[in-house]
Amino acid sequence: MLAVHFGAGNIGRGFIGSLLYQSGYHTIFVDVNESVIDAINDKQQYQVKLADETEEIVTVRDVSGINSLRDSDKVIQAITEADIVTTAVGPNVLAIISELVAKGLRKRMEANPKPLNLIACENMVGGSDLLKEKVYAYFSQEESEIADNLFGFPNAAVDRIVPNQTNRDRLEVMVEPYFEWVVEKSSMKGDIPSIEGITYVNHLLPYIERKLFTVNTGHAVPAYLGQLMGYKTINEAMKDNSIQEILTGVLDESGEAIIQTYHFDRSEHDAYKQKIINRFQNPYISDDVLRVGRGPIRKLGPNDRLIRPAKLSMEITGNPPTNLAKVIAAALHYQNTEDMEAIELQDMISLHGYERVLEKVSNLDSSNPLVPVILRELDILHK
Ligand SMILES: NC(=O)c1ccc[n+]([C@@H]2O[C@H](COP(=O)([O-])OP(=O)(O)OC[C@H]3O[C@@H](n4cnc5c(N)ncnc54)[C@H](O)[C@@H]3O)[C@@H](O)[C@H]2O)c1
Ligand SMILES: O=P(O)(O)OC[C@@H](O)[C@@H](O)[C@H](O)[C@H](O)CO
Numbered sequence: 001m002l003a004v005h006f007g008a009g010n011i012g013r014g015f016i017g018s019l020l021y022q023s024g025y026h027t028i029f030v031d032v033n034e035s036v037i038d039a040i041n042d043k044q045q046y047q048v049k050l051a052d053e054t055e056e057i058v059t060v061r062d063v064s065g066i067n068s069l070r071d072s073d074k075v076i077q078a079i080t081e082a083d084i085v086t087t088a089v090g091p092n093v094l095a096i097i098s099e100l101v102a103k104g105l106r107k108r109m110e111a112n113p114k115p116l117n118l119i120a121c122e123n124m125v126g127g128s129d130l131l132k133e134k135v136y137a138y139f140s141q142e143e144s145e146i147a148d149n150l151f152g153f154p155n156a157a158v159d160r161i162v163p164n165q166t167n168r169d170r171l172e173v174m175v176e177p178y179f180e181w182v183v184e185k186s187s188m189k190g191d192i193p194s195i196e197g198i199t200y201v202n203h204l205l206p207y208i209e210r211k212l213f214t215v216n217t218g219h220a221v222p223a224y225l226g227q228l229m230g231y232k233t234i235n236e237a238m239k240d241n242s243i244q245e246i247l248t249g250v251l252d253e254s255g256e257a258i259i260q261t262y263h264f265d266r267s268e269h270d271a272y273k274q275k276i277i278n279r280f281q282n283p284y285i286s287d288d289v290l291r292v293g294r295g296p297i298r299k300l301g302p303n304d305r306l307i308r309p310a311k312l313s314m315e316i317t318g319n320p321p322t323n324l325a326k327v328i329a330a331a332l333h334y335q336n337t338e339d340m341e342a343i344e345l346q347d348m349i350s351l352h353g354y355e356r357v358l359e360k361v362s363n364l365d366s367s368n369p370l371v372p373v374i375l376r377e378l379d380i381l382h383k
Contacts, residue, residue: 003027004075004082004104006097007089008036008065010162014173016086016121018048019181019197021060028078029065030097039170040065046171051284072100079104080111084193085118088158091127091298094120098134105135109146115190117152119183123216125208125303128153128187152189157182157208159215161279163287176282178275182207206262210269213254213309215276217324220305221247222280223292224330228381234287238280247277249323257312296334297341302363306331310370320373329377332357354378 003020005012008029020027031037040046045061066074079085079101089097101118108116118135120127132153136144160179165172181197184204192200201207219234225246226237237243251273259269293299300306306328313321332354336342348357354375358364364371 001025001083002078002081004030004078004085006030006068006085006087006101007093008033008040009088010164010173011088011121011158011160013046013060013171014048014162014175015158015160015179015181016088017063018058018060018175019179019195020084020086021062022058022197023193023195025083025195026062026064028082029063030068030075030078031065032067032069034067034070035170037065037067043171046173047169049172049174050177051174051282052177053284068097068100072103075100076104076107079116080108082116084195085116086121087119087127087131088121090295091122091124091130092295094122094127094131095134098131099138101131102135102138105147105151106139106143109143109150113146113150115150115152117154117188117190117193119154119156121156121158121181123158123212125205125212126155128155128184150189152187154184154187155204155208156184157204157211159211161282161285161287163285164291174285176279176285178279180211182211206264209308210258210262210264210272212305213258213312214251214269214273215279216305217254217309217327218247218251218273218276219280219292220299220327220331221250223289224327224334226289227293227335228330228333231289234280234289234292235283235285237289238277246323246326247280250321250327251276253313253321253324254309257309257316260316261312290336290339293331293334293336293342294339295341296331296339296345297361300328300331300345300361307362307364314370320370322373322377325370325373325377328362328374329381332374332378333381 003025005016005027008031017027029040040063045059048058050056068075120131158181161176182199185200186202222234222237222243225243231237255269259266310321310324334342355366
């Protein structure tokens, strides 16, 4: 069986690639990073090490790589022959890979018109829907109709903390033991792939929102407040009592919104929250606040981990959530000279001020009751 996976980064190698190997796939990694692709082709295997006391190692074999900038024809051919296509490139990159994916699917319609599922494994609601929309923009009406019958774009939620790697071995990845991969079965085409570790569900929205608004909303607390308080890693930030207190408050606010919106069991959700706090405290993982805070414009977006749970919380309780407001204020302060979104955000704030940025980036106009609460938190930060 053949898998084509876009993005040979942390989650690509450390999570998706590992599960595909354990399920009997040969995985072709497609990436623009020449050194990682060359290393994959050179070694044809890599190690995934568990970040716990066991330090258990899985050797992932049966892998190869294609540099999509150099060998786009090989990517098109691989998509023609694939049994599954997955991505872990980051939400903003889905639009960039979509033309090549469309070319591969077009060739497949002619040369090998068999069903295929394409699963975007990104931290966002509707990742595969977005990939589909971008791919279909390259199709004619007739091609879209053929594609509707052949290709599934099931949405997915992926959860495993994989920090940036500092190993001497270019390909080795250290990952936390915990993982969850949930895929929306109802929008798949053809046979459902049997991949070890996937949980299939009929409706993904409750699962992706529970994941994003618990794991990722929570993660934003030690990242953004941690940076403001001078911490370099999530682990260091998690030792700070004031951060722990805000994290508990944030998970209570987003948790209430998730429980009431999707009717998750309250005690199960409490256990889920506690497990996540323990994961952030994993002493075997060193995860930079800069990685977790990356892309602040995306993270301050109206449907992402900060604004959407804050709006849901407000709808349910009638009041603006004060802890989420603190994290939103801290995110508006996020600085990283190597992160284009952080630079753009700070430029926008300098030019237009916070209110305008909340309107433009987060779709919150000044009449929204959340805005004065965020502005008050910003005032406190400036004192
Ligand atoms: N790392 C985690 O803990 C984690 C966990 C769950 C979900 N995710 C999600 O997985 C996705 C990837 O995150 P990551 O941490 O692995 O990031 P990463 O930066 O480690 O990996 C992304 C990879 O995509 C590659 N890439 C960029 N542009 C490309 C293009 N045009 N074509 C092909 N490849 C391209 C990069 O070179 C890189 O190797 C994100 O959506 C992230 O939110 C990450
Ligand atoms: O990947 P991002 O930038 O959306 O979010 C940063 C982290 O919160 C994220 O990568 C988590 O480590 C991951 O989502 C855990 O499953």
